[in-house]
Amino acid sequence: MLHTFVVYVEDRPGVLTRVASLFRRLNINIHSVTVGSSERVGLSRITLVCEASAEAGHRILASLYKLENVVEVDDVAKAPAVTRELALIKVRVTPVTRSRIFELAEVFRARIVDLAPESLMIEITGVESKIEGLIEVLNEEENCVTEICRSGKMTMRRGQHTSSVEHAMRVGLANQPQAS
Amino acid sequence: MTKKDTHEHLTTPTRLTGAEIMWATLVGEGVTDVFGYPGGAILPVYDALRKFPIHHVLVRHEQGAAHMADGYSRASGKVGVAVATSGPGATNLVTGIATAMLDSIPIVCITGQVSSKLLGTDAFQEVDITGVTLPVTKHNFLCTKAEEIAPAIRAAFQIATSGRPGPVLVDITKDAQQASTLFDFEAAKPAPYLPHPMLRVEESGLAEAAELILNAKRPVILAGHGVMESGAMEQLRTLAERTETPVAVTLLGIGGFPASHPLNLGMMGMHGEAWVNSAIQEADLLIACGMRFDDRVIGTPSTYAVKAKKIHIEVDPAEINKNIKVDVALVGDLSEVLDQLLPRITKRDGSAWLKTIDASKGAIAVRDIKNLPDSGHLYAAHVIHDLWRITGGNAIVATDVGQHQMWEAQYYHHEQPRTLITSGGLGTMGFALPAAIGAKMACRDKEVWVVAGDGGFQMTAAELSTIVQEKIKINIAIVNNGFLGMVRQWQEFFYERNYESTPMVSPDFVKLADAHGIRAVAVTTRAEVAKAVEDARKHDGPFLINFMVEKEDSVYPMIPAGSALHEMIRRPGQSALVESAED
Numbered sequence: 223m224l225h226t227f228v229v230y231v232e233d234r235p236g237v238l239t240r241v242a243s244l245f246r247r248l249n250i251n252i253h254s255v256t257v258g259s260s261e262r263v264g265l266s267r268i269t270l271v272c273e274a275s276a277e278a279g280h281r282i283l284a285s286l287y288k289l290e291n292v293v294e295v296d297d298v299a300k301a302p303a304v305t306r307e308l309a310l311i312k313v314r315v316t317p318v319t320r321s322r323i324f325e326l327a328e329v330f331r332a333r334i335v336d337l338a339p340e341s342l343m344i345e346i347t348g349v350e351s352k353i354e355g356l357i358e359v360l361n362e363e364e365n366c367v368t369e370i371c372r373s374g375k376m377t378m379r380r381g382q383h384t385s386s387v388e389h390a391m392r393v394g395l396a397n398q399p400q401a402s
Numbered sequence: 403m404t405k406k407d408t409h410e411h412l413t414t415p416t417r418l419t420g421a422e423i424m425w426a427t428l429v430g431e432g433v434t435d436v437f438g439y440p441g442g443a444i445l446p447v448y449d450a451l452r453k454f455p456i457h458h459v460l461v462r463h464e465q466g467a468a469h470m471a472d473g474y475s476r477a478s479g480k481v482g483v484a485v486a487t488s489g490p491g492a493t494n495l496v497t498g499i500a501t502a503m504l505d506s507i508p509i510v511c512i513t514g515q516v517s518s519k520l521l522g523t524d525a526f527q528e529v530d531i532t533g534v535t536l537p538v539t540k541h542n543f544l545c546t547k548a549e550e551i552a553p554a555i556r557a558a559f560q561i562a563t564s565g566r567p568g569p570v571l572v573d574i575t576k577d578a579q580q581a582s583t584l585f586d587f588e589a590a591k592p593a594p595y596l597p598h599p600m601l602r603v604e605e606s607g608l609a610e611a612a613e614l615i616l617n618a619k620r621p622v623i624l625a626g627h628g629v630m631e632s633g634a635m636e637q638l639r640t641l642a643e644r645t646e647t648p649v650a651v652t653l654l655g656i657g658g659f660p661a662s663h664p665l666n667l668g669m670m671g672m673h674g675e676a677w678v679n680s681a682i683q684e685a686d687l688l689i690a691c692g693m694r695f696d697d698r699v700i701g702t703p704s705t706y707a708v709k710a711k712k713i714h715i716e717v718d719p720a721e722i723n724k725n726i727k728v729d730v731a732l733v734g735d736l737s738e739v740l741d742q743l744l745p746r747i748t749k750r751d752g753s754a755w756l757k758t759i760d761a762s763k764g765a766i767a768v769r770d771i772k773n774l775p776d777s778g779h780l781y782a783a784h785v786i787h788d789l790w791r792i793t794g795g796n797a798i799v800a801t802d803v804g805q806h807q808m809w810e811a812q813y814y815h816h817e818q819p820r821t822l823i824t825s826g827g828l829g830t831m832g833f834a835l836p837a838a839i840g841a842k843m844a845c846r847d848k849e850v851w852v853v854a855g856d857g858g859f860q861m862t863a864a865e866l867s868t869i870v871q872e873k874i875k876i877n878i879a880i881v882n883n884g885f886l887g888m889v890r891q892w893q894e895f896f897y898e899r900n901y902e903s904t905p906m907v908s909p910d911f912v913k914l915a916d917a918h919g920i921r922a923v924a925v926t927t928r929a930e931v932a933k934a935v936e937d938a939r940k941h942d943g944p945f946l947i948n949f950m951v952e953k954e955d956s957v958y959p960m961i962p963a964g965s966a967l968h969e970m971i972r973r974p975g976q977s978a979l980v981e982s983a984e985d
Contacts, residue, residue, distance in 0.1 A: 239536065277723055284598070284720035287598055287599055288598065
């Protein structure tokens, strides 16, 4: 099954290697991984997507928590969540095909973010199938795609569910001896 | 600065160099001995050593330093510390670190590193040791500033000893060792340890476990290394005695439950006795305590104890359902979990099941090698048996890896925890001698024996000089069969006796010992074994015995890798060491 792990890690050199190395050691291929700042200073948020059995999911979760720099892990799996991906697509155009590409972009609610005499760049945000749909159409109709850059998935659970990092850190701070 | 100051500045912040901070922090963590080897990138640290009340054991190869730190920890429960320089010094540690990782042994390794401005330039003796050791450490640190050293080392000790223990490496650049900063031991204390968030011991789980235990007809306790790491020997014994449940131990679990206890079945797994593995296969309940269902213990997962419900008490959540699916998982520190479980357990009559197991043992007296006539041959089993008999089962025995290791596990009956020092998970040849040195440094009053094969002994034999330099009393028993015995055994069983690259020429170990100034004898007959062991014990100094044993003896019983536990190769009939009921 497809697992989507949301991992909060300390923002330090080498932490991504430790996370990635865990998957390498288990011989699991990472489909996509995105890393960026989170709502907490000093913590980065990783969304990591991989294919593994349900049992392996438990082991990955437990193993991620064993990494010293990992603060919080959530296996989003099939829980209600919003998943988005950003793609930049560069296409080759001629004066004839340009308007057709504009139309397609419109249909997919994508934006043209760069325009040059012989190429243009499309920015599209959405679920994986939407992005792949646009790429497929571009390839089929015009065979004009020259470059694709995809961000990988970003996932956030729907509703009030929130990261327990804040809670965990509060507990951690409360346990620390008070300065006199 | 005098040695007295080193304790004072643990309470009074003092300005020190990074090198001094390293030692001061170790002193603060209670370290008294370290094992190491100097070199360019760690020289500032060695220069500062004389100011601190720490004894440094100079090893002959850094692998030895890691194994000594490991043996030190296994024998005492304290954290062992190894020190090495950058580059080759650091990479030489790796086998020792991996050995500690696979067996969950808390050690801290400190390596020198090239100056921070040279990092990543392929400078002389530069290697990315935090990268190299990433998969074989619990965690590692790179310190490029003096002020990072104390917090990193203090965190290393916390990480090494907490949860499921393991090795931690701290890499310190040369400029960080040379720079000065304010050393504040108290301020360098790590944040309180947060247990793994998936530890879970629920009321319902405890109740379910208690009910399974009380209703079981054929229960077996599986006791692993966690019994000792958690200090749960007493609770384990109470559980076994109150419920009259037999206990099977893993290789690393040996010593966690007294060998002479009537409920101790012995070692399980690949070279476990037939009755132990049969009891597991026939069981209706397995109570796994601090063990991880390693492949050397279960044979194949699909055929393993299929009739049994399984309770798994384990501190590492990543081990739950990894190899064997369990019915009840109590994820927490073994000793704490048993403290919660035991009040729910009442007395239970287990006599019927114990009788069944007893009957399956067959004629034990026939098996016992002490009752076998002397056929003129010297078998390794004789050596280990006499060693056990003469030392009363109370010596610390460090073994290497291979046939002798299994014979030791079968014939040396350990009564005390932390008395068998052996590399189980990684199976590291060359482990015995350095690990024994570490064990002896930790337990000066204990009798320490090395039991090694002729192959493994030669991997780290250079450490004989370390024994002499340290003037320590260690006895060495080489079980010499002229082969890489366990590999030869596999070639005999599975590769049509194609003894490729297993016959081995060794030096005359007696002369080798003599060259080191170590007293030694060779033993070729069974009649000489006891006297040699006694002489070794009486001798005031290290002693080596070269036991020339049967060349093509094999370890029985044996479960071929990938087979079910009940599909074992039994001891062949009519041999000098025959022992099964059917013979």
